[in-house]
Amino acid sequence: xxxxxxxxxxxxxxxxxxxxxxxxxxxxxxxxxxxxxxxxxxxxxxxxxxxxxxxxxxxxxxxxxxxxxxxxxxxxxxxxxxxxxxxxxxxxxxxxxxxxxxxxxxxxxxxxxxxxxxxxxxxxxxxxxxxxxxxxxxxxxxxxxxxxxxxxxxxxxxxxxxxxxxxxxxxxxxxxxxxxxxxxxxxxxxxxxxxxxxxxxxxxxxxxxxxxxxxxxxxxxxxxxxxxxxxxxxxxxxxxxxxxxxxxxxxxxxxxxxxxxxxxxxxxxxxxxxxxxxxxxxxxxxxxxxxxxxxxxxxxxxxxxxxxxxxxxxxxxxxxxxxxxxxxxxxxxxxxxxxx
Amino acid sequence: xxxxxxxxxxxxxxxxxxxxxxxxxxxxxxxxxxxxxxxxxxxxxxxxxxxxxxxxxxxxxxxxxxxxxxxxxxxxxxxxxxxxxxxxxxxxxxxxxxxxxxxxxxxxxxxxxxxxxxxxxxxxxxxxxxxxxxxxxxxxxxxxxxxxxxxxxxxxxxxxxxxxxxxxxxxxxxxxxxxxxxxxxxxxxxxxxxxxxxxxxxxxxxxxxxxxxxxxxxxxxxxxxxxxxxxxxxxxxxxxxxxxxxxxxxxxxxxxxxxxxxxxxxxxxxxxxxxxxxxxxxxxxxxxxxxxxxxxxxxxxxxxxxxxxxxxxxxxxxxxxxxxxxxxxxxxxxxxxxxx
Numbered sequence: 001x002x003x004x005x006x007x008x009x010x011x012x013x014x015x016x017x018x019x020x021x022x023x024x025x026x027x028x029x030x031x032x033x034x035x036x037x038x039x040x041x042x043x044x045x046x047x048x049x050x051x052x053x054x055x056x057x058x059x060x061x062x063x064x065x066x067x068x069x070x071x072x073x074x075x076x077x078x079x080x081x082x083x084x085x086x087x088x089x090x091x092x093x094x095x096x097x098x099x100x101x102x103x104x105x106x107x108x109x110x111x112x113x114x115x116x117x118x119x120x121x122x123x124x125x126x127x128x129x130x131x132x133x134x135x136x137x138x139x140x141x142x143x144x145x146x147x148x149x150x151x152x153x154x155x156x157x158x159x160x161x162x163x164x165x166x167x168x169x170x171x172x173x174x175x176x177x178x179x180x181x182x183x184x185x186x187x188x189x190x191x192x193x194x195x196x197x198x199x200x201x202x203x204x205x206x207x208x209x210x211x212x213x214x215x216x217x218x219x220x221x222x223x224x225x226x227x228x229x230x231x232x233x234x235x236x237x238x239x240x241x242x243x244x245x246x247x248x249x250x251x252x253x254x255x256x257x258x259x260x261x262x263x264x265x266x267x268x269x270x271x272x273x274x275x276x277x278x279x280x281x282x283x284x285x286x287x288x289x290x291x292x293x294x295x296x297x298x299x300x301x302x303x304x305x306x307x308x309x310x311x312x313x314x315x316x317x318x319x320x321x322x323x324x325x326x327x328x329x330x331x332x333x334x335x336x337x338x339x340x
Numbered sequence: 341x342x343x344x345x346x347x348x349x350x351x352x353x354x355x356x357x358x359x360x361x362x363x364x365x366x367x368x369x370x371x372x373x374x375x376x377x378x379x380x381x382x383x384x385x386x387x388x389x390x391x392x393x394x395x396x397x398x399x400x401x402x403x404x405x406x407x408x409x410x411x412x413x414x415x416x417x418x419x420x421x422x423x424x425x426x427x428x429x430x431x432x433x434x435x436x437x438x439x440x441x442x443x444x445x446x447x448x449x450x451x452x453x454x455x456x457x458x459x460x461x462x463x464x465x466x467x468x469x470x471x472x473x474x475x476x477x478x479x480x481x482x483x484x485x486x487x488x489x490x491x492x493x494x495x496x497x498x499x500x501x502x503x504x505x506x507x508x509x510x511x512x513x514x515x516x517x518x519x520x521x522x523x524x525x526x527x528x529x530x531x532x533x534x535x536x537x538x539x540x541x542x543x544x545x546x547x548x549x550x551x552x553x554x555x556x557x558x559x560x561x562x563x564x565x566x567x568x569x570x571x572x573x574x575x576x577x578x579x580x581x582x583x584x585x586x587x588x589x590x591x592x593x594x595x596x597x598x599x600x601x602x603x604x605x606x607x608x609x610x611x612x613x614x615x616x617x618x619x620x621x622x623x624x625x626x627x628x629x630x631x632x633x634x635x636x637x638x639x640x641x642x643x644x645x646x647x648x649x650x651x652x653x654x655x656x657x658x659x660x661x662x663x664x665x666x667x668x669x670x671x672x673x674x675x676x677x678x679x680x
Contacts, residue, residue, distance in 0.1 A: 034391055034490075038496070038577070039429070039495055039496050039497075039561075040395060040428040040496070040560075040561050040562060041395040041425050041426060041428075041431060041486070041493075042393070042394045042395070043391045043392070043394075043429075043493055044391065044392050044394065045391055045392075045490075048388065051374055052383070052385075052386055052392070053381035053383055054381055054382045054383075054384065054437060054470060054483075054485075055382070055470065056437040056439050056470060056472055056481070056483060057472050058440070058472045058476075058479070058481060059474075060441050060475070060476030060477070062476070063475055063476050085380040086381060088381075089379070089383075091381060097394060097396040098396075099396050099397070099398035100398070101479060130394060131396060132397050132481075134398050134399075134400050134403055134404070136398075136400030136477070137479070139398070139400075139441060139477070139479045141439045141479075141481035143394075143483040146381070148383070150374075153375070153381075153383055155375065155379055156378070221379075221380050237378065237379075
């Protein structure tokens, strides 16, 4: 078994030092780790006048991924879910730390995991600045750091009555992919089945979209636990209600192959999509659509934010069908990968 | 079982909001989380002109603590080992994130764990700004944030030939306490046994000492894996050798009750002490001693840094006895709690 230090050195530290420089299209961005891996702390130099956005996520075998998951995909996803939190805040990624508990030092597994991790990190110019490895049941804890100008962050508490509610991409594919792996349903179309599994295993963090929405969107978050539950976080924090057209929620052609009930449950309550859900004033519709086109990410209006008129009312979602008729949905009990 | 959100809210988020303000003796320090727990990211406002020191540590049951450890002590230790990394860098703590995997939501355990955690956090004005909880084998991952002025950090690569080598406190108690719990040895003196176990379970991060050593010490680190191994990190990074008087390494009266061989192994190679090991020029001896007195932390000179004269020589430690005669020590194979 490799020792802790040679493990860190071989798969992470050396690679971190060799990482490609940040993307050329972010002119203001320079490597900012004054001191990286190998000391008691990493040192970073926050850019003057910016706030530092910080998020941490812990991924556990059996709860967030299967034991036999492709380690390259796991390396990708472990960082992707964290970058997605930065995206949802409108923050530009710049660094991360990695803490890793491993049952054994399997070199082939580590090589693939670190390849998946660094491939994504390098795409976003996000530098590995420190970490910890230990033996133990497989556990991956990443903390990411990003920059956002003061008062520009896309917060959950910023939705306003009259705002449109938007989502990026399509929803439900990741949960449908999980259902395929679990045998909850099957798809005859292999290409569509592969697409759904890929959505589960290789989510794409909407970093560029989040950055572009600064100053345009009001509230935002990323959909990790399912639209219904995550939108409620915005509503509770903003003390508002929502009217959502369930039929307007965008789904992929692959998801459309599932039975109607499963399809709707996946789209409205499936987790692990890591698309953005955001609100923006009605006057910003064209601006939002232009941003979607520019960033090559579909954006779809699915509803509106309504005021809470009576103190007795609580934040809630009123679901409607395409014709505007009320829908009574029971989405409780539809679990996703890391359901509570 | 409590859901994830009510767990976070009850034991961590509410308490984080209610935390006492930072210590009055750090005039420059104000709460700096522009946005704390409950959004996709926390937002902090780094103070102008300071560098941000970041460290992350993952603690795993069986590897870093026993399953039956007092959860109050575990909450203390999980943060203490991270604060110790800031101390070793000369950085002032200001915030941390907590990611927690729990096999079950045991309210009594969580209450005690969070009490131990926040008691230490409040002593150091260190604010919980975010985190993640999930079910899974018990795992605690904390990332801490501290401030340090540019070029003031106590780095591992800064030792200079002629420097004295110092350690704070006494060494070996934590490893001796582990040996008591493991039944490797016994102590008839109950008070001394309790002191050794306390050293293992409730290490005191040397934050004030680390801050005071800025501008005085050259290199520093905290002793988590044992003096012999940790001093080698300084020597490798500084490309230097060390001569250390093994008999000068300070030990407690409790440790002195152990047999000579165990005593020496604990002091020189025992882990989990979280004392500082640092180097400082000979001209700074009085300054270092005054700092130790002022901060009420014993500081002891144990050796000197020597140059590497020949390119064929490698960083190494030459151990001596009190009379200056060479000692041949075999410290390999003396494991500590989280040995590789």
